[in-house]
Amino acid sequence: MTTAAGYRFSLPFDEPVEQLEDQIAALRALPDADRMGEELTQLETGRDAMLRKIYSSLSAWDTVRVSRHPSRPQTRDYIKMICRDFRELHGDRQFGDDPAIVCGFGRIGQRKVMIVGHQKGSTTQEKIRCHFGCAHPEGYRKALHKMQLAEKFRLPIVCLVDTPGAYPGMKAEERGQAEAIAFNLREMSRLETPIVSCVIGEGGSGGALGIAVADRVAMLEYSWYSVISPEGCAAILWKVANDETNRSAADALHLTAAQNLKNGLIDDVVPEPLGGAHRAPDRAGEALAAWIDRSLGELEDVPPVTLRRHRYDKFRAMGRVGTVQDDPESA
Amino acid sequence: MSTKPPQTWAEISEAAKRAVPDGTWIHCPACNASLFHRALEANLWVCPECGHHFRLDAVRRIETLVDPDSFEPMDEDLQAVDPLSFVDLKAYPDRIKQARAKTGQRDAVRTGHAYIHGRRVVLAAMDFSFLGGSMGSVVGEKIARACEAAEAGDLPFIIVSASGGARMMESGFSLMQMAKTSAVLSRFHEMGGLYISLLADPTTGGVTASFAMLGDVILAEPGALIGFAGPRVIEQTIRQKLPEGFQRAEFLQDCGFVDRVVARGDLRAEISAIIDYTGK
Numbered sequence: 001m002t003t004a005a006g007y008r009f010s011l012p013f014d015e016p017v018e019q020l021e022d023q024i025a026a027l028r029a030l031p032d033a034d035r036m037g038e039e040l041t042q043l044e045t046g047r048d049a050m051l052r053k054i055y056s057s058l059s060a061w062d063t064v065r066v067s068r069h070p071s072r073p074q075t076r077d078y079i080k081m082i083c084r085d086f087r088e089l090h091g092d093r094q095f096g097d098d099p100a101i102v103c104g105f106g107r108i109g110q111r112k113v114m115i116v117g118h119q120k121g122s123t124t125q126e127k128i129r130c131h132f133g134c135a136h137p138e139g140y141r142k143a144l145h146k147m148q149l150a151e152k153f154r155l156p157i158v159c160l161v162d163t164p165g166a167y168p169g170m171k172a173e174e175r176g177q178a179e180a181i182a183f184n185l186r187e188m189s190r191l192e193t194p195i196v197s198c199v200i201g202e203g204g205s206g207g208a209l210g211i212a213v214a215d216r217v218a219m220l221e222y223s224w225y226s227v228i229s230p231e232g233c234a235a236i237l238w239k240v241a242n243d244e245t246n247r248s249a250a251d252a253l254h255l256t257a258a259q260n261l262k263n264g265l266i267d268d269v270v271p272e273p274l275g276g277a278h279r280a281p282d283r284a285g286e287a288l289a290a291w292i293d294r295s296l297g298e299l300e301d302v303p304p305v306t307l308r309r310h311r312y313d314k315f316r317a318m319g320r321v322g323t324v325q326d327d328p329e330s331a
Numbered sequence: 332m333s334t335k336p337p338q339t340w341a342e343i344s345e346a347a348k349r350a351v352p353d354g355t356w357i358h359c360p361a362c363n364a365s366l367f368h369r370a371l372e373a374n375l376w377v378c379p380e381c382g383h384h385f386r387l388d389a390v391r392r393i394e395t396l397v398d399p400d401s402f403e404p405m406d407e408d409l410q411a412v413d414p415l416s417f418v419d420l421k422a423y424p425d426r427i428k429q430a431r432a433k434t435g436q437r438d439a440v441r442t443g444h445a446y447i448h449g450r451r452v453v454l455a456a457m458d459f460s461f462l463g464g465s466m467g468s469v470v471g472e473k474i475a476r477a478c479e480a481a482e483a484g485d486l487p488f489i490i491v492s493a494s495g496g497a498r499m500m501e502s503g504f505s506l507m508q509m510a511k512t513s514a515v516l517s518r519f520h521e522m523g524g525l526y527i528s529l530l531a532d533p534t535t536g537g538v539t540a541s542f543a544m545l546g547d548v549i550l551a552e553p554g555a556l557i558g559f560a561g562p563r564v565i566e567q568t569i570r571q572k573l574p575e576g577f578q579r580a581e582f583l584q585d586c587g588f589v590d591r592v593v594a595r596g597d598l599r600a601e602i603s604a605i606i607d608y609t610g611k
Contacts, residue, residue: 166540166559166560167568168559168560168564168565168568169560169565169568169569170565170569170573170577172559172560173558173559173560173565173577173578174586175586176544176586176587176588177540177558177559177560178539178540178543178544178558178559178588179544179588181540181541181559182509182513182539182540182541182542182543182544182545183544183545185509185510185513185514185540185541186513186514186516186517186520186545187517189510189513189514189517190514190517190518190521205497205506205537206497206506206509206536206537206540206541206559209506209507209509209510210540213510213513213514225503226502226503226506227497227498227499227501227502227503227505227506227537228497228499228502233419233499236499237419237420237499238419238420239420248419249419252415252417252418252419252502253415253499253502253503254415254502254503255502255503260503263414263415263503263504265503265504265506265507311514312514312518315507315510315511315514316475316511316514316515318471318504318507318508318510318511319467319468319469319471319472319501319504319507319508319511320412320414320468320501320504321409321410321411321412321468321469321472322409322410322411322412323408323409323410324408324410324437325408326412327410
């Protein structure tokens with residue numbers, strides 16, 4: 001698969017599929033391609049069967065790799081696909097404009113919304129500008145500023161989460177990375193307008209949660225969401241991050257969409273097209289738009305005060321604790 | 332000031348052992364002075380030679396902060412479960428058992444009512460020696476309940492943070508404690524409650540990025556490491572050494588994120604004065 005940056009990229013477990021894709025493309029390029037209909041259909045059926053087999057049993061670590069596929073659609077791609085009349089709004093009114101978080105007015109279906117999403121960058125230049133989706137404090141402050149604007153005019157908020165984590169650098173620390181995220185968590189819990197948030201790729205820790213305290217939280221099928229990246233976890237708990245320990249950490253963290261749903265930490269899983277969103281971005285966009293539409297539909301008639309009470313109750317109830325009485329041995 | 336903060340679990344547990352060393356003579360890690368145990372204790376575990384603030388476990392923290400024998404603990408029966416059956420090089424339940432045996436604590440925070448210079452407060456004191464003071468469901472729940480108790484009693488709420496961040500072994504559940512504690516503090520804030528956040532060495536990660544940075548007044552002990560990312564992670568990102576004093580309490584005050592750096596011996600007077608100013 002050729003990426004936006006113009007290089008070929010395939011995940012190791014996708015290689016047999018890529019070979020078939022190459023054959024299909026070669027056949028299609030032949031001058032008498034229309035006479036190859038039967039062979040083409042056969043190859044395509046084979047490819048789909050192969051994809052179904054690979055993607056129905058992806059390991060947690062392989063899911064993480066799909067979530068980072070360079071051709072996977074990002075916030076700006078989804079905005080182009082599902083949103084009309086997007087009016088980007090820049091800047092946090094305090095320090096600057098962080099390209100790692102994109103905000104703006106837009107129309108999704110019949111609704112006017114405020115969109116807030118991490119942007120990792122597609123080309124090398126954009127990736128560097130966006131710090132690979134790792135936002136600085138001004139990004140989180142911009143996000144909150146635009147969310148408060150939405151609240152003032154009763155626009156629902158749509159957040160798209162896609163970050164390995166908030167940026168860990170000197171400037172970010174000096175400008176209060178922790179305070180910026182903490183303040184978002186506190187303020188999002190009390191905004192009086194509907195908030196829906198979907199993890200579209202990577203949901204890394206506090207940097208993800210900083211725009212994910214929402215009435216409805218979903219994950220795309222092959223995204224991940226966890227307290228730390230598998231590599232970070234492996235480096236600390238397994239003392240070294242390599243392919244083997246990354247796999248173990250990814251398993252241990254229960255970071256897949258299905259696992260987060262099972263644990264009650266998210267509300268929905270948005271299915272992706274066969275073989276992942278990068279194979280058919282349009283259909284991923286349609287699925288995402290359908291989820292946004294349905295979720296906002298469920299929330300639109302809820303009085304704002306009730307809305308925020310429900311949001312509060314939902315996050316207040318999260319966590320699993322026991323007592324000494326459950327486990328007398330530990331007394 | 333003190334040496335570079337620990338990053339790996341092995342280092343953290345070593346550092347925790349150093350935090351309150353046993354034995355009659357104690358070595359100051361900052362100035363190498365040999366200090367008599369009793370003298371150090373009488374000085375609230377601050378080196379009389381150089382002012383280095385030793386790390387305190389929750390029990391000693393409470394002893395040094397509140398009026399004698401005034402602490403009434405709450406929710407002492409809460410303890411961690413292992414919702415993900417998490418196993419790394421060790422199983423999570425084994426880590427918990429070891430931490431309990433080492434610290435005598437059930438988890439990484441103690442909460443309860445207390446008096447500070449005669450003013451009734453709700454206090455939460457984190458314990459860095461318990462799995463690096465990491466926040467899992469128990470820490471989040473105890474902080475939330477303590478905040479609710481402060482709200483119910485219209486009392487000042489004080490959290491002494493000392494934590495490496497969210498607890499990895501509860502993954503998403505730990506992450507959501509950041510949202511939970513922030514939401515509870517949001518309500519407390521709206522109700523007009525006074526929340527004083529005291530940052531002790533070290534306060535990093537998900538704890539800093541949630542309740543620790545949400546204080547109406549944020550105090551820090553001298554030299555405390557305070558940050559979002561740990562120093563080693565930042566050094567890996569920027570591929571150079573961090574300057575001396577980076578992410579220390581005084582630096583945070585210069586950057587505008589800490590109201591006051593207060594020496595341990597002055598904390599009681601400081602906190603009671605703030606309570607009086609706010610009329611709580």
